[in-house]
Amino acid sequence: MRERFANDGFVVIDDFVSPEARAALRTRALEIVDATDPATTSVFTTRRDAAARDAYFRESGSTIRCFFEEDAFDERGSLRAPKPLAINKIGHAMHDLDPAFDRFSHDARLDALVRDLGIVDPRVYQSMYIFKQPHIGGEVHWHQDATFFVTEPHSVRTLWFALEDANRDNGCLWVLPGGHRGPLRERFVADGETTRMERLDHTPWPTVGTDALPLEVRAGALVVLHGHLPHYSAPNRSARSRHAYTLHVVDGAAHYDARNWLQRSADFPARGLR
Ligand code: FE2
Numbered sequence: 001m002r003e004r005f006a007n008d009g010f011v012v013i014d015d016f017v018s019p020e021a022r023a024a025l026r027t028r029a030l031e032i033v034d035a036t037d038p039a040t041t042s043v044f045t046t047r048r049d050a051a052a053r054d055a056y057f058r059e060s061g062s063t064i065r066c067f068f069e070e071d072a073f074d075e076r077g078s079l080r081a082p083k084p085l086a087i088n089k090i091g092h093a094m095h096d097l098d099p100a101f102d103r104f105s106h107d108a109r110l111d112a113l114v115r116d117l118g119i120v121d122p123r124v125y126q127s128m129y130i131f132k133q134p135h136i137g138g139e140v141h142w143h144q145d146a147t148f149f150v151t152e153p154h155s156v157r158t159l160w161f162a163l164e165d166a167n168r169d170n171g172c173l174w175v176l177p178g179g180h181r182g183p184l185r186e187r188f189v190a191d192g193e194t195t196r197m198e199r200l201d202h203t204p205w206p207t208v209g210t211d212a213l214p215l216e217v218r219a220g221a222l223v224v225l226h227g228h229l230p231h232y233s234a235p236n237r238s239a240r241s242r243h244a245y246t247l248h249v250v251d252g253a254a255h256y257d258a259r260n261w262l263q264r265s266a267d268f269p270a271r272g273l274r
Contacts, residue, residue: 005117009180009229012215013113016222021104022163025245028100029129033087036066038079054194061126061262064094069136087131088138092262095127095247096271105247111273114157114249117224121252123270125149125262130244132171137236139171142205145248146227147186147197150260154184155251156227162217163243171236173215173223176206180226189259206230249273 005011041056056065072079072086079086095105105127114122126149131137149156166172183201206212212232215223225231236242250256252270264270 002116005224005226008177009226010175010177010215011224012217013222013224014218015220016109017161017163017220019220022219024100025104025129026163026243028098029090029131029243030084032064032090032094032098032129033066033083036083038066038068038073038083038086039077041066041068051193058190058195058261060092062093062264062268064090064097065092066090069133069138071136081136085133085136087133089131090129092126092128094129095124096268101127101129101245104245106271106274108274110159110247113224114159114273117157119155119157119249119251122249122273123252124247124249124273125264125270126246126248128246130246132233132236132242132244134170134236134239134241137171137242139235140233142230142232143186144184144228144230145225146184148188148261149227149248149250150184150187150257151250151254152257153254154227155254157249158223158225158227159247159249160223160225161245162219162221162223163245164219164241165217166221166242166244167216168214168234169236169238170240170242171234171238172217172242174206174208174212174232174234175215175225176211176230177213179206180229182228182230184228185230187259188261190261190263191259195261206232208232208234 067088069088094101145158185201
C-alpha cells in the first residue's frame with residue numbers, strides 16, 4: 001500500500017466502512033440538515049452578499065454549517081427544492097462537535113493507516129459530508145487539497161469515504177495518477193476578512209478523456225489522497241445521489257501555515273485520529 005501510494009498518490013481500500021456505519025452517518029447528516037433553517041443561511045450561500053458569505057464560510061471551520069447548492073434558492077431566498085435535495089454539503093468540524101461523526105472519525109484503524117503513509121502526529125483539521133445530489137450535484141473543479149492546508153513540510157492527507165457507490169454516472173472522483181509529484185498550483189489564503197486564491201504554478205490541469213483516471217468505487221470504500229494529487233468530480237446528472245464523507249489530516253509535527261483559511265484556536269485544537 002505504501003508503495004502504491006508513493007507511486008500513484010492515492011490508494012483505494014475496499015469495504016472499509018460497514019453498511020451500519022454508513023447508514024448511521026447518513027441518518028445523522030439528514031438530521032443536521034433537517035434542523036437547519038434554510039432562511040437563515042440563504043443569504044450566506046448565495047452571491048448577493050460576498051462579505052456575509054465569506055464570514056459564514058470562515059466561521060464554519062470551528063462549527064457545523066450547511067451549504068446549499070448554488071441554484072437552490074429563488075430570488076426571494078426560498079428553496080426551490082425540498083431541503084434534503086438542495087443541500088450541497090455540511091462542514092467543517094462535525095468530527096469534533098457531533099457525537100456520531102466524532103465516533104466514526106476517531107478510529108485506531110485510521111490512525112494506523114495515516115501513520116503508515118508517513119504522518120507522525122495526525123491532526124484532523126476538517127470534516128465534510130458531501131451529498132452530490134441526483135441531477136443537480138455540481139462539478140468540483142480540478143484542485144489539490146494542499147491548496148487549503150499548507151504545511152512545512154507538506155503533509156495533508158485526504159480520507160474520502162464512499163457512503164454510496166461512486167461511478168462515472170453519479171460524479172465519482174477523477175485523479176491524475178502520479179500527479180502528486182507535480183507542483184502545488186494554487187493556495188487558498190485568508191486575507192483580512194476575506195479569502196482568495198493565489199496562483200503558485202502554471203502547470204496545466206489534467207483532462208478527462210486523456211490523462212485522468214475515474215475512481216469508480218463501491219459504497220464502503222476508503223480513498224486516501226496525497227495532498228498534491230490533482231482531483232476533480234463531474235456533475236451528477238444521474239438519478240442517484242453520491243454521498244461521501246471526508247477528513248483532512250495534517251501532521252502536527254509540521255508547521256501549519258498562519259495564512260490557511262482554517263485556523264483552530266488554543267481552546268479548540270485539532271485532535272488526533274484515536
Ligand atoms: Fe479535494
